Amino acid sequence: MKVPLLDLKPQYHSLKKELDDAILRVAESQYFILGPEVENMEKEFCDYLHCKHAIGVSSGTDALLLALMAIDIGPGDEVIVPTYSFFATAGVVSRLNATPVLTDIDPVTFNIDPEDVKKKITKKTKAIMPVHLYGQSAEMEPIMKVARENNIKVIEDAAQAIGTQYKDGKCVGTIGDIGCFSFFPSKNLGGYGDGGLVTTNNDELAYMLRIKRVHGGEQKYYHKVIGGNFRIDALQAAVLRVKLPHLDKWSEKRRSNAEYYYELFKKEGLAEEPGKTKFDDENQVLLPEAIYKSEIRNQKSEIRNYHIYNQFIIRTQKRDELKKFLTENEIGNEIYYPVPFHMQECFANLNHKKGDFPESERASETSLAIPIYPELSNEQQVFVVQKIKEFIQR
Ligand SMILES: Cc1ncc(COP(=O)(O)O)c(C=O)c1O
Secondary structure (H helix, E strand, O other), X not given: OOEOOOXXXXXXXXXXXXXXXXXXXXXXHOOOEOOHHHHHHHHHHHHHHOOOEEEEEOOHHHHHXXXXXXXXXXXXXXXXXXXXXXXXXXXHHHHOOOEEEEEOEOOOOOOEOHHHHHHHOOOOEEEEOOEOXXXXXXXXXXXXXXXXXXXXXXXXXXXXXXXXXXXXXXXXXXOOOEEEEEOOOOOOXXXXXXXXXXXXXXXXXXXXXXXXXXXXXOEOOEOOOOOOEOOOEHHHHHHHHHHHHHHHHHHHHHHHHHHHHHHHHHHOOXXXXXXXXXXXXXXXXXXXXXXXXXXXXHOHXXXXXXXXOOOEEEEOOOHHHHHHHHHHOOEOXXXXXXXXXXXXXXXXXXXXXXXXOHHHHHHHHHEEEEOOOOOOOHHHHHHHHHHHHHHHOX
């Protein structure tokens, strides 16, 4: 049995007519960049996320870059980021000639460690960028508190987390000053190419984001400030508008797939208790924290943290061999991320060394994403867990 890490075809076929019509509607209009399709999409995202402003942009990376430009990050400024994330989180800071100041992660959630954030604040700190990695909210309360006390902006990297809720039920991306989303095709809500979104409840920031999206002017060829081309295509907006009403259903399916994995791993005697971060036994697999239980799912008001499982990550001491074994058995898998920022060649100037961020390093050495997409069948999940069992016990 073949089990891809992600298969987008079933989703396309389930919405083929609507998607094809939307694409043709843009072709008929011959209006390709921004315009009514994008404006309607932005209104729909404001409703979905419960925020005042949503601004469509060219990618998740550009959302982060534009957010930092909107708060005037530049040379001499420090921006606190986790060392364990997708490259763009730190890359955009360096592109503006500011300094990414790295922190370790919480090993249970893989997200930025708020205690480490506090230690890294200096007079030069202008922003903190928590990442809601794999679709799970970072611990926002202490981050917002320390940011407000020190007059520091919070830019949320919610690229993997559209629809994720923090413990108070607020959508991530609407808690800090600016939220940044990606519509890269593999995200829970993916476009047909690159796309992204920035969100804010602050009118002045929204103004800056809007003008810096189009080279810094309200009016063509008159530039108030330096901006860039961060525009989103109408085609992407049209596709996203068809998909958005289905997003919650898809994320719920990912959550029930996650629940089924927990059940299967437990039944097979393979898993340590969810949430454990240290291996007692090398023949065990560590699962992500079971932050939701059936009781919680049924009581909306008590949702602590609504994980949308953009990725389902297992951890094992034999990660590299398991990766090879799963690949040989045609089971899709991926390492997110094999090298933390402090060990990347391009960040040698930050003067870090192996050992500086032990939890991030451990996560890089032991984690592996396995298939979790909504259309994954129970049979495929049983097969994945059986194969992992075969590997671990051989
Ligand atoms: C955490 C994180 N930040 C930023 C990005 C950048 O998004 P994009 O690929 O749309 O530029 C991604 C996308 O993979 C991501 O996962």
